[in-house]
Amino acid sequence: MHTPSKPNKPTTGTNLEHARLHNRRVVLEAIRQAGRLTRADLTRITSLTAQTISNIVAELLHEAKLFAHAPEKTARGQPPIPLSINPDGGYSIGFHVEQHQVVAVLLDLKGTTRGRRVFAVSYPTFAEALPLLMKGVDGFRRKVSTERLLGIGIALPGPFGVQGMSAVGPTSMPGWDDPQSLAALRDMSGLPVLVENDATAAAMGERLYGVAGGLKDFGYLFVGHGLGSGLYLDNRLYSGHWRNAGEIGHVVFTPNGKPCYCGKQGCLERYVSGASLLEHLGTGADRNLSDLDLSERQHAAGVDRWLAEAAPALRHAVGMLESLLDPETVLVGGTLSDDILGRLVVQAHPLFPSVSVREERTLARLQLGTAGHDCVALGAAALVVLAELSPDYHALLKA
Ligand SMILES: [Zn+2]
CATH class of the missing domain: 3.30.420.40 (ATPase, nucleotide binding domain)
Incomplete structure (x- = not known):
């Protein structure tokens, strides 16, 4: 997501152009979150001066990034003009x-x-x-x-x-x-x-369009052809120093388990992944899973065998994320069908005891994402x- 900073790089100050861009984003983000705000609202919310707000708003209106709505009626003084994000901006x-x-x-x-x-x-x-x-x-x-x-x-x-x-x-x-x-x-x-x-x-997609709306801390286990995880921590994505944070597919789950392409044995994604499901179906590892109708009887035994193997691996992955991140919840999504992922979540229960077991929880520890396949x-x-x-x-x- 970003270029890793060089070691020992001194902290740099901000220049005026930096500050201007930052303030623009502060204004846009405030309006995005609230839906509609006036210049006076913006001054109050952002703590920027009225003059700065006025300049930024003029610039954003000129660029058509904002809409100016009809002025609100007030008894006296200049009527405030509500501003909103222009979708076509x-x-x-x-x-x-x-x-x-x-x-x-x-x-x-x-x-x-x-x-x-x-x-x-x-x-x-x-x-x-x-x-x-x-x-x-x-x-x-x-x-x-x-x-x-x-x-x-x-x-x-x-x-x-x-x-x-x-x-x-x-x-x-x-x-x-x-x-x-x-x-x-x-x-x-x-x-x-x-x-x-x-x-x-996918974690960002789920945060904006799915069940993670409003959450500040969650892990997202993505079951595609392989297995990975997305980390949304303290209200932002965490990518890691080399953009590989959350790459848990090659963490060893079973020592001396199934040989993996990575040279190790028993990696998580040898059990919980689309590729491992294809192995159980006996269709060849390069088949497109979405071409197969897994509700057909001929696939039932293979799917059951895969679920029996994948569920403990998923349970292990959930335990790892919970211990490392202390999240509000862990979501599961990916390119497999919702039916298969739903069965996987059910079979992963009961989860291991962990720091996430709390009486005051309102969210399930593990749940399916809801943002759909375009997530x-x-x-x-x-x-x-x-x-x-x-x-x-x-x-x-x-x-
Ligand atoms: Zn591996």
Whole structure:
């Protein structure tokens, strides 16, 4: 999500341009959260001077990022003008890249989906997928004003830039986070590009569109072809120093267990992942799970065998996240069907005793995400919008 800072880098001060951009985002974020605010509200909420608010609002109105509504009626004095985010003030594009498909979404500044496309692929390299990505970008460009496109967010399976594991295997997509590849897309599209792992983007998607709305601390276990987790801590995403935080797929769950592509044995994702489900179904590891109807009788025994193996592994992963993060809840989502994920959650119970067992809890310790299958693409696109709106995301587009 961001470029790791160099060791021992001194803390830098802020300059005027930095401060101006920061204040813009503070104003936009305040309006986004409240829905509608007047200049006087903004002055009170942000503690910025009336003059600064006035300048920023004038700039944002000029850029059409804000709407000015009809003045409120007051007995005396100048009537206050409510301001809101203009949905058409900016758009972002999100791609969820998987082994078998690329989902593309177009999001407006208020977070509403304005376009969606799905492309079938098969283990694409970046070079193979680039024309498809550009097809998606060009298609969306025809829908909205090009100059209001803010950027592209790409979410794909991690880990990124891994050294020291003999191979990361078919559950990852090596080369996609290569700066040269991303630069090619940036140059062809003329738009900033950010890349994030699928579990982290899904956590953001769930925070904005699903059951995690309003939560401050949660873990998200993403069951795709492999297994990863997204970490939303203290009201923001946590990516780690090398953007691999939450990559728990290759944590050993059973010593001397199933051999893994990474060179170890008994890794979590050898038990709880789409790839491990395919093994139990006996269909070949490179099949597209969404082509199979798992409710068919011929798959029942394989699904049951997988659930019996995957549920204890998931229980273990939940225990790890709870001990490390002390979250409000742990969510499960991914590219498997809701039916299968729902059964997995049920079978993972009872969970291990942990620090998360508390009488005052209002949320279940483990629950299914509700943001749907576009959750990852929406999260990736939302990261671009948040980079424009939120003061916490100012570092996002520097890569
Ligand atoms: Zn492994």
